[in-house]
Amino acid sequence: MSKKRNNAKVNEFEGTFLADGKLCTKNMIPGKRVYDEFLYNSKHGELRSWDPRRSKPAAAIYKGLHHFPLKKGMKVLYLGVASGTTCSHFSDLVEKEGIIYGIEISDRVLREILTIAKERGNIVPILADARMPEEFPWIEDVDLVYADIAIKDQSEVLIRNCKKFLKPGGFAMIAIKSRSIDVTKRPTDVYKEERKKLEQFFNVTDFVTLEPHERDHGYFVLKRK
Numbered sequence: 625m626s627k628k629r630n631n632a633k634v635n636e637f638e639g640t641f642l643a644d645g646k647l648c649t650k651n652m653i654p655g656k657r658v659y660d661e662f663l664y665n666s667k668h669g670e671l672r673s674w675d676p677r678r679s680k681p682a683a684a685i686y687k688g689l690h691h692f693p694l695k696k697g698m699k700v701l702y703l704g705v706a707s708g709t710t711c712s713h714f715s716d717l718v719e720k721e722g723i724i725y726g727i728e729i730s731d732r733v734l735r736e737i738l739t740i741a742k743e744r745g746n747i748v749p750i751l752a753d754a755r756m757p758e759e760f761p762w763i764e765d766v767d768l769v770y771a772d773i774a775i776k777d778q779s780e781v782l783i784r785n786c787k788k789f790l791k792p793g794g795f796a797m798i799a800i801k802s803r804s805i806d807v808t809k810r811p812t813d814v815y816k817e818e819r820k821k822l823e824q825f826f827n828v829t830d831f832v833t834l835e836p837h838e839r840d841h842g843y844f845v846l847k848r849k
C-alpha cells in the first residue's frame with residue numbers, strides 16, 4: 625500500500641466507468657445533472673462525470689485507490705452528507721436496490737439535498753449530529769459507513785457509529801482533513817495518529833492522500849475487524 629501515488633492509474637470498480645478519460649458513474653436519472661458534471665451516452669447507459677475537485681472519494685480513485693468497497697444493493701450510513709454532491713454518485717452506485725442514510729448537522733445545507741433525495745428514492749436525509757448516534761437509533765444495520773465531517777474527533781465519531789450500525793465484516797471510508805485535527809502538525813503525522821486510532825477497530829485496506837485535488841486530506845478504506 626503506497627502512500628503517494630502520483631501518475632496513478634484510475635482503477636475501475638463495480639459501477640464506475642471511464643468516459644473521455646473521466647471517472648463516471650451511471651446516471652440513475654438520465655438527463656439530470658446534480659452539479660456541473662458532464663453527461664455522456666455510452667453502451668452502459670448515460671454516465672455522469674465524478675469530479676475529484678468536488679468529491680473526495682473521486683479524488684481518492686484518481687489517486688489510484690485499489691480498494692473501493694461500495695457496491696450495488698448496499699445499505700450505507702453517510703456522516704456529513706451536505707448538499708449531496710458525493711451522495712448522488714453513491715446513489716448511482718448502490719442503485720435502487722440500495723439505500724443511503726445521510727446525516728447532516730446543518731439544516732440549511734441539508735435542505736439542498738431534498739429534491740435529489742425525492743427524485744432518486746434511495747437517499748434518506750437526516751438532520752442530526754453524527755457525534756450522537758443515539759439520536760437516530762432506528763437506522764438499520766449497514767454494509768458501509770462513510771465519514772466526511774471535517775471535525776477534530778472525526779475518527780472517534782466514525783468508530784462510535786460503526787459500533788452501533790456497521791455489520792460484522794462491514795466496510796468504512798473516511799476523509800481525514802488534517803487541518804481540522806491539528807493545524808500545527810504535519811499532515812503525515814496526523815494521518816499516522818489517526819491510523820493508530822482506526823486500527824483499534826478496523827483493518828486498513830487502502831490509504832491515499834488527495835493532493836492535488838484536496839489539500840492536506842488523507843483517505844482511508846477500512847474493514848471492520
Ligand SMILES: C[S@@+](CC[C@H](N)C(=O)[O-])C[C@H]1O[C@@H](n2cnc3c(N)ncnc32)[C@H](O)[C@@H]1O
Pocket residue numbers: 678679680703704705706707708709710711727728729730733752753754755772773774775
Ligand atoms: C466537507 S463537508 C461534506 C461534503 C460532502 N461529503 C460531499 O462530498 O458532498 C462536511 C459536512 O459535515 C457537516 N458536519 C460537520 N459536523 C457534523 C456533525 N457533527 N454531524 C453531522 N454533520 C456534520 C457539515 O455541516 C458539512 O456539511
